Amino acid sequence: MLQQTQVKTVIPYFLRFMAEFPDVHALAEAPVDKVLHHWTGLGYYARARNLHKAAQIICQDFNGQFPDTQAALETLPGIGRSTAGAILSIALGKKAAILDGNVKRVLARYHAVQGWSGNAAVLKQLWALAEKHTPEQRNGDYTQAIMDLGATLCRRSKPDCAACPLNADCRALALGITDQLPTPKPRKSLPVKTVSLAIVRNSAGEIWLQQRPPTGIWGGLWSLPEIDDPGLPFILPKHQPDEILAVLKHSFSHYHLHITPQVYQLKNPENCVMEATNGLWYNIGQPQQAIGLAAPIKKLLQQLHIHSIHPSGDSGATDES
Ligand code: SF4
Secondary structure, three states, X not given: OOOOOOHHHHHHHHHHHHHHOOOHHHHHHOOHHHHHHHHOOOOOOHHHHHHHHHHHHHXXXXXXXXXXXXXXXXXXXXXXXXXXXXXXXXXXXXXXXXXXXXXXXXHHHHXXXXXXXXXXXXXXXXXXXXXXXXXXXOHHHHHHHHXXXXXXXXXXXXXXXXXXXXXXXXXXXXXXOOXXXXXXXXXXXXXXXEEEEEEEEOOOOOEEEEEOOOOOOOOOOEEOOEOOOOOOOOOOOOOOOOEEOOOEEEEOOOOXXXXXXXXXXXOOHHHHHHHOOOXXXXXXXXXXXXXXXXXXXXXXXXXXXXXXXXXXXXXXXXXXX
């Protein structure tokens, strides 16, 4: 119950659970629905199903006796190497190492271990350290202490190093990198999509903007049209822009968008726009109306405006945001 859940939340559940299922036989014989009913509100229901199944295996395969070796414990559903170590150490008073999330954090900081613990080599290094620190005497006390240290002082954010009994030898503290360890899971690399947007200028220097459809990226906002947009009220000479600007990079939560802005100078576009209902000519120096612009488009337009005022400057628009 205490995996992923705080003690104060667990206490009433534990008391009710133990009253209903006072021993392993009572738990094994109960219908799983009844076990789940007593778990309702605790979340992570796989824990309840695993506990129930483990009780049945203990009754069937271990004659109702709780296994007392690392290997046997690890055959039970829901019990991995660290949980088996914690049971051996705390419940059975045997020497065994643990490496739960709290212990990983303490060891990664104390030894300044770099790298994400999901990486096999880093995990191996952490297990080796966990084994090395595991004492012969009072193993259960040590196990409880290092878990509590991680839960109370060596917290994920803002560890209380001043109060920590390990602060004299802690490598992360000495190096000033406690906030960088443990190394977080690397972010998944996002796919890159590309699009070419048209910066269409009329003879007055205004730029053609179109309102995006209500759904999809930048829904309902005003943006530069895509080169191949069939809704454009004028035909752009394909592959013949007057200028191609530097790629503008913009990140969404699920992908990176690389925008290539292409400049087209139209000679007599006014005749072409009578039919356009979702577009307007935009004066970037003196916008006549307040419109919602997509953030990277707004930045690009500002850079174009600066460039039109200071044409000798860098004409490329870039954005790493
Ligand atoms: S000194 Fe700070 S970072 Fe190091 S183990 Fe203690 S609480 Fe964690």
